[in-house]
Amino acid sequence: MVESRFIPEPKTLAIVGCPFSGGQPKAGVDQGPIHLVQAGLIPQLEDLGWKVIFDGHHQFEEINVAQDPPIGILKNPRMVSKVTKAVAQVVGEHASKGQIPVTLGGDHSLAMGTISGTLSKYPDACVVWIDAHADINTSETTESGNIHGMPVSFLLGLGSKVEEFSWVKPLLKPEQLVYIGLRDVDAGEKKILRDNNIKAFSMHEVDKYGIGKVVEMALDHVNPNRDKPIHLSFDVDALDPTVAPSTGTPVRGGLTFREGHYICEAIYETGLLVALDLMEVNPSLENEESVKQTVAVGCSLLRSALGETLL
Numbered sequence: 001m002v003e004s005r006f007i008p009e010p011k012t013l014a015i016v017g018c019p020f021s022g023g024q025p026k027a028g029v030d031q032g033p034i035h036l037v038q039a040g041l042i043p044q045l046e047d048l049g050w051k052v053i054f055d056g057h058h059q060f061e062e063i064n065v066a067q068d069p070p071i072g073i074l075k076n077p078r079m080v081s082k083v084t085k086a087v088a089q090v091v092g093e094h095a096s097k098g099q100i101p102v103t104l105g106g107d108h109s110l111a112m113g114t115i116s117g118t119l120s121k122y123p124d125a126c127v128v129w130i131d132a133h134a135d136i137n138t139s140e141t142t143e144s145g146n147i148h149g150m151p152v153s154f155l156l157g158l159g160s161k162v163e164e165f166s167w168v169k170p171l172l173k174p175e176q177l178v179y180i181g182l183r184d185v186d187a188g189e190k191k192i193l194r195d196n197n198i199k200a201f202s203m204h205e206v207d208k209y210g211i212g213k214v215v216e217m218a219l220d221h222v223n224p225n226r227d228k229p230i231h232l233s234f235d236v237d238a239l240d241p242t243v244a245p246s247t248g249t250p251v252r253g254g255l256t257f258r259e260g261h262y263i264c265e266a267i268y269e270t271g272l273l274v275a276l277d278l279m280e281v282n283p284s285l286e287n288e289e290s291v292k293q294t295v296a297v298g299c300s301l302l303r304s305a306l307g308e309t310l311l
């Protein structure tokens with residue numbers, strides 16, 4: 001294993017299984033974490049030399065929201081707020097013990113929690129967000145009202161404040177964030193990215209420079225001296241739908257299998273990884289073969305980010 005700047009021996013990671021779908025309308029994404037674990041993720045990570053902590057998936061049913069009418073057009077706001085707040089707490093606790101929280105989604109609204117948790121322990125951490133989407137809509141710009149398209153704006157403190165989400169501290173600064181893989185960005189989001197000078201490498205840049213150069217440029221932007229902790233938030237829909245078909249908002253023209261894995265391998269090699277998310281695996285979508293393929297690719301991305309090498 002690579003020498004890690006922030007994670008003490010014995011290197012320990014904590015699986016945070018988040019069966020949650022409230023940030024978007026399609027049922028089934030809550031089963032993502034269950035499928036990933038059932039596919040053998042935990043022994044696979046143990047084989048890489050990790051001590052793995054997993055005490056079962058989160059029981060979000062215990063979080064009771066009697067009534068959850070939309071706020072503006074935001075759907076399930078109270079539920080999303082409560083669940084992500086609980087996730088922030090758990091991720092923060094694992095991070096504070098020097099463990100790497102590995103959060104399995106579930107939809108990407110969960111990253112509001114995971115990144116809040118990471119920043120509570122490592123305020124200067126940078127976020128590498130791998131996605132077809134920017135997930136940076138505000139309550140003013142969102143057209144869908146789906147909160148999985150919004151977590152980044154909450155973390156940055158953009159847009160008008162939504163009282164329900166006042167627990168989310170705007171701890172992330174635009175220069176701490178970089179995207180790779182974007183190709184379906186709403187008009188309002190494009191303006192937000194421009195106005196806030198947020199660095200993003202779309203599929204256009206991946207085509208132009210190649211993934212090796214793109215990852216290097218992305219890290220040069222958020223982590224020029226390679227000394228800051230890294231939170232990697234990977235939405236499986238960053239991959240091309242031929243590679244990861246079972247996801248709620250697939251977009252053609254995505255990362256190849258190798259490009260996705262290269263990103264994970266390169267982040268691992270920095271020795272700076274402190275937290276990892278794998279989001280938006282939906283085992284209810286597409287056929288059985290596609291589900292198997294998507295779950296398997298999810299496991300292998302996680303292995304690559306946690307030290308699996310080709311040689």
Ligand SMILES: NC(=[NH2+])NCCC[C@H](N)C(=O)O
Nearest residue numbers: 108133137144146148149249
């Ligand atoms: N995490 C995701 N898959 N997000 C998709 C977001 C799609 C769209 N931009 C929206 O805001 O609704």
Ligand SMILES: [Mn+2]
Nearest residue numbers: 132133235237
């Ligand atoms: Mn996405």
Ligand SMILES: [Mn+2]
Nearest residue numbers: 108131135235
């Ligand atoms: Mn996403």
